[in-house]
Amino acid sequence: MNRLPILAVDVGYKKVKYVSHQHEGIFNAVIAPEKTVMSDTYSAVTKSTPIIVDGTAYWFGKDALYQPTAVTSAKNQRMTTELAKVLVAAAAWESSLEGDIFLSTGLPLDLFKDEQAITEKAWLGQQLTIEKGGTRRKIHIKAVELLPQGIAALLYALSLKTIAEKWPTSGLVTLIDLGERTTDVATVRADTLEPIRGLCFSIEVGVRDLKQQILRIAKQELPLIPEFMADDLLKTGTGIYRRQRYDFTQVRRDSIEQFAHQIVGELQTRFAASDSLIALALLAGGGAEVLGETISRIYDAEVIEEPTMANVLAYYQKAAAQKFFS
Structure with missing residues (x-):
């Protein structure tokens, strides 16, 4: 067999x-x-x-x-x-x-x-x-x-030597999965990996919303810029369309900063009564590659290895x- x-x-x-x-x-x-x-x-x-x-x-x-x-x-x-x-x-x-x-x-x-x-x-x-x-x-x-998505990414994170070495013996560990349509948060007890029901939730915003925000601002200057250019705008903020070069790097930078603060604000509200118990916060999902650095700067969290493939x-x-x- x-x-x-x-x-x-x-x-x-x-x-x-x-x-x-x-x-x-x-x-x-x-x-x-x-x-x-x-x-x-x-x-x-x-x-x-x-x-x-x-x-x-x-x-x-x-x-x-x-x-x-x-x-x-x-x-x-x-x-x-x-x-x-x-x-x-x-x-x-x-x-x-x-x-x-x-x-x-x-x-x-x-x-x-x-x-x-x-x-x-x-x-x-x-x-x-x-x-x-x-x-x-x-x-x-x-x-x-x-x-379950999110919990799976946490299990993957624990298999990484860099995360396992800093995994706490007590308190809570939370993983923020920055997806296309939603931001999913999974929180477990560090010692037993038992999910904490009230701290496992979805925020109805994702990378798609960030792309649309950048695109809306870009359209004020270039009304004919097509929807499918949103990915390029998010990735670099620059490109060429119909032989016209555009540069929205500052728009991209400002939008990422604003969006990261929005996510962190929602997290702080949800974790208001438990924030002191969070011993380790991790970032995963495709959005972590774009937002991870900014969120890590304003919230004590770190991006895991291969965040897009974690689940x-x-x-x-x-x-x-x-x-x-x-």
Whole structure:
């Protein structure tokens, strides 16, 4: 008997992160029907080959990003089952997996208790046929494990030597997961890792809001700057559009400072009665790469290693510690 190959997937509102035995990576959490005609501006992307999941062809990741009918969970309140299925299939393809697999993934912390059982049941036994470029693979999800996001990232942080060496013996440890749509906070007892219910919560602001804030200000000067330039504005504040160079680095800097203070203000309000008990505060999520330095300066917290991949690496580590056989 052989151990089931593991596919760990973190399907976020903007990015999909995946880890398997041989592969790990990130791609945009976007799919679009293959038949959609792309604009001339992005005609180079049409040279790519669509992925076919259970007979339906899709562009995914960057190949779908500029499609008029692109679907992404960042535009919706919840991830749909169909979208999640296609994105997990794409992750399996990128990981070169086929046959029976062990899927390890997560749910938002505030939904975990109510939706763990029903979500595991929905995934267990799924059989997906995936084709690309004339090659066909079939996967069968033979085992499933779900972990709460945020708590998973904390477990990953504890596995890091740099964090383990400073992990307190008492008090509370909190992890602030700066995501695309929400900022999720997970707080546990340092000695037992028991979650503190009142200190595990979601703040309904995320990196998407910061990007939109920068874009709104930029549009006052360049009204025609398109929505998809928001990522570039957040990353560097500079770029070229229609042969016109723009520089919004100061807007970017001021917006990040303002947004970081907004997040910290919300944290201080939520932790008002427990702030003295926080022995260690950590930052993770894709937003930590943009906001981490600023938040760390105004709030006693530090960015963990590989903050964007923290949850999915925990999913993989947890699954690897178990024994499921084909």
